Amino acid sequence: xxxxxxxxxxxxxxxxxxxxxxxxxxxxxxxxxxxxxxxxxxxxxxxxxxxxxxxxxxxxxxxxxxxxxxxxxxxxxxxxxxxxxxxxxxxxxxxxxxxxxxxxxxxxxxxxxxxxxxxxxxxxxxxxxxxxxxxxxxxxxxxxxxxxxxxxxxxxxxxxxxxxxxxxxxxxxxxxxxxxxxxxxxxxxxxxxxxxxxxxxxxxxxxxxxxxxxxxxxxxxx
Amino acid sequence: xxxxxxxxxxxxxxxxxxxxxxxxxxxxxxxxxxxxxxxxxxxxxxxxxxxxxxxxxxxxxxxxxxxxxxxxxxxxxxxxxxxxxxxxxxxxxxxxxxxxxxxxxxxxxxxxxxxxxxxxxxxxxxxxxxxxxxxxxxxxxxxxxxxxxxxxxxxxxxxx
Numbered sequence: 001x002x003x004x005x006x007x008x009x010x011x012x013x014x015x016x017x018x019x020x021x022x023x024x025x026x027x028x029x030x031x032x033x034x035x036x037x038x039x040x041x042x043x044x045x046x047x048x049x050x051x052x053x054x055x056x057x058x059x060x061x062x063x064x065x066x067x068x069x070x071x072x073x074x075x076x077x078x079x080x081x082x083x084x085x086x087x088x089x090x091x092x093x094x095x096x097x098x099x100x101x102x103x104x105x106x107x108x109x110x111x112x113x114x115x116x117x118x119x120x121x122x123x124x125x126x127x128x129x130x131x132x133x134x135x136x137x138x139x140x141x142x143x144x145x146x147x148x149x150x151x152x153x154x155x156x157x158x159x160x161x162x163x164x165x166x167x168x169x170x171x172x173x174x175x176x177x178x179x180x181x182x183x184x185x186x187x188x189x190x191x192x193x194x195x196x197x198x199x200x201x202x203x204x205x206x207x208x209x210x211x212x213x214x215x216x217x218x219x220x221x222x
Numbered sequence: 223x224x225x226x227x228x229x230x231x232x233x234x235x236x237x238x239x240x241x242x243x244x245x246x247x248x249x250x251x252x253x254x255x256x257x258x259x260x261x262x263x264x265x266x267x268x269x270x271x272x273x274x275x276x277x278x279x280x281x282x283x284x285x286x287x288x289x290x291x292x293x294x295x296x297x298x299x300x301x302x303x304x305x306x307x308x309x310x311x312x313x314x315x316x317x318x319x320x321x322x323x324x325x326x327x328x329x330x331x332x333x334x335x336x337x338x339x340x341x342x343x344x345x346x347x348x349x350x351x352x353x354x355x356x357x358x359x360x361x362x363x364x365x366x367x368x369x370x371x372x373x374x375x376x377x378x379x380x381x382x
Contacts, residue, residue, distance in 0.1 A: 007271050011305045014279040015298060021283070022294030 069222040071095060075215060076121060083152035083211075085129040087111070089218060092120045100180045102221045109209035110134075110174060110185040111218055124218075127187065127208050128152045135177040136187060140170045147172065147187060147206060155188060157204035164202060166190060172206055182221075230377050231273065234261065234370060239284070246288055253351055255358035258285055259329055260366050262304050263322050271308040278304050303329050315367055319360050326359035327352050 073095075077088035091097055103111040103124050112126040125131055132149035138160065145159045160166055170190045176183025188208040196203060242257045258281045265274040282297025289296075307325050312318050330352040 007275070007305075007308065010272055010275045011301060014275060015301050018279060018282065018294045018297035018301060020294075022292055022298065025293035 071097065071220045071222065072217055073097075073122070073220060074217055083128045084126055085149070085152075086115075087124040087126055087218070089122050089124060089220075090120070091220070092118045092122050094119055096222075097122050097220055102181060102185070104185065104219050104221060105210055105215075106217065106219060107209075108185060108219075109212070110181070110187050111210045113180050114220065127155055127210060134181055134187070135175045136172050137175040137183075138164075138166050138170055138190075139173060140167070141165050144175050144177070145204075151205070153207075153211075154191065155206040155208055157190070157206050158201060160202045160204055162195065162200055162202055166193065166202065166204065168193065226377065230374060231277075234373060235277070235281070237369070238366070242285070243288065253355050253358065255355070255362040256285075256326070256329070257362060257366065258282075259300065259303065259326065260322060260359055260363045261370075262300055263307050263325055264318065264363065264367055264370060266304045266308045267310065267312050267318050267321070269311075271304070274304050274308070275301060299329060299332050302332065315364060318367060319363050322363040323356045323360040326356040330355045 071091060073089035073091035075087060076090045078084035079086040079088070087103075089103075097114060097117050099114055099117055101114045103113060105111060110127065112124050112129065112132065114122050115125045116123045126149070127134075127147070128149045130150035132147070132155075134147045135144060136147045136157065137144050138157075141164055143160050143164055143166065145157050148156045148158060150156075157172065168190050172187045172189065174181040174183055174185040174187065186209055188206040188210075190204055191207045192205040194203040194205075238257045238261045245254045245257070262274050262278055262281065265271075265277065278300035279297045282295075282300045283293060285291070285296045286293045303325050307321065310321055312321055331348065334348040334352070
């Protein structure tokens with residue numbers, strides 16, 4: 001009887017084994033550290049100088065009281081590497097981070113929020129992620145809409161009325177009406193406006209600012 | 223008999239691995255054929271399902287190491303595809319090629335489902351790349367099948 005089912009048994013055995021390996025490999029920090037160039041034993045002085053410069057700029061935010069309570073983390077992995085929907089950082093629960101903390105660049109451009117905090121690293125879902133839906137405001141017209149991810153390399157701004165005066169180049173900020181995001185965080189600027197006949201709303205594409213900043217360290221706003 | 227089969231498979235795996243490594247490291251295309259998948263499907267069509275399932279696990283892990291993927295994920299994909307393909311009995315190269323096209327398509331969709339949250343995996347793009355990947359695999363399968371036949375004939379000739 002068992003011999004007849006050998007194919008199914010082999011299949012199930014290796015399937016469970018593969019699943020177990022996958023689960024362990026995801027949890028282990030080796031997967032995360034494999035993204036991190038710092039784990040390689042190479043001293044790059046130019047990079048150290050640049051890093052120092054970037055960290056000084058971040059420190060300025062505190063001195064100028066632009067941000068008071070924040071943590072700085074290094075990016076350990078991007079998934080996918082271009083227009084990343086998920087970003088892994090090298091700080092976690094041990095460093096005082098918690099779920100849903102907001103993540104910004106050093107120029108306070110919104111990147112996204114922490115989705116899951118692990119002991120020594122965290123996973124961020126960025127603006128490009130399909131799950132991202134943020135209430136925003138158009139700076140020039142003060143109209144409120146919803147920015148959605150999943151349209152990489154751009155974001156889609158929805159629910160702006162058809163007769164709106166919004167134009168290309170207008171800046172988009174968070175409105176403060178979302179559950180987790182403060183108001184006034186810069187998201188991006190309008191790059192394309194599509195008028196669909198017989199529609200109540202415009203279809204607006206936004207170019208996010210987050211990629212224009214140096215993408216090595218991020219700031220987690222507490 | 224068993225050891226002969228072992229050496230045949232070992233030789234084939236070595237050749238396939240060289241092909242796979244060469245394509246991954248030399249060609250920087252977005253889509254490259256999966257020689258491992260083709261080989262495993264061809265083994266499964268030859269009714270060597272148990273060996274194919276075992277190799278799914280080993281080659282899947284090896285592929286993950288080569289491509290820096292999460293360890294174990296390719297093994298799961300290979301196992302699912304090869305298990306379902308084992309229900310088909312095919313002998314001609316033409317029908318093997320057709321089935322490899324279909325299963326490669328399903329394999330790619332399986333990859334895309336795993337990455338559904340990533341921004342650029344939208345319906346049209348998935349379809350475009352799935353067809354491209356399946357086409358590459360279809361063409362490669364004819365070459366691999368011919369090589370496999372020649373290799374096995376050589377082994378039979380050597381020891382008969």
